[in-house]
Amino acid sequence: MGFFSRIFRWDDDASTTRPPPLSQPASELTLDAKTAQAVLAELDIDTAISAHENWSARLTAVLRGTSTEQLDPQVICQDDRCDLGKWLHGPGRERLGKYPAFSVLVARHKHFHLEASTVLTLAQTGEAAKTEQKLNSGYRHASNQVVLLLKELRRGLQSR
Incomplete structure (x- = not known):
């Protein structure tokens, strides 16, 4: 059973959903099939993953000098500001914000943006070795975490 599946404890029949027993941790709340379908309708997770991966390719192209795109670390x-971030801070938070697993995804997404900004700042200050190290360690790890969490979310929602 995956991360989101364990945390959300998917429920096939919302009409039979009862409050969790007092012995059940608050993080193991029930997400009904209707809510799961609404989330899937709001967010195309495959598109979000593709956009995330395309962003990584854009950053790499800028760092390698094969793109003239101007990126600002402060942005x-x-x-x-990205499509995934708008969803995470808007409709996603409204539907899933009470679940600790959702907070993990939001935090990992934020960390990814901070890592990307750091990589670009290092590159702009001419610190090539540090840029390469950060790109291949913290940045890549943060990027992979976001993709893995999105895939797990998709898997859990589609099983409804």
């Missing part, structure tokens, strides 16, 4: 560090 990149803002995790609520």
Whole structure:
């Protein structure tokens, strides 16, 4: 059973949903099939993953000098400006914000943006070795975490 599945404890029949027993941790709340379908309708998770991966390719192209795109670290560090961030801080938070697993996704997404900003700042200050190290460690790890959490969310929602 995956991360989101364990945390959300998907429920096939919302009409039979009862409050969790007092012995059940608050993080293991029930997400009904109707809510799962609404989330899938609001967010195309495959498109979000593709956009995230395309962003990584854009950053790499800028760092390698194969793109003339101008990126600003002060803009990149803002995790609520990309499409995924807008959803996470808007409709996603409204539907899933009470679940700790959702908070983990939001935090990992924010961390990814901070890592990307740091990589770009290092590159702009001419610190090539540090840029490469950060790109291949913290940044890549943060990026992979976001993708893995999105895939797990998709898997859990589609199983409804």
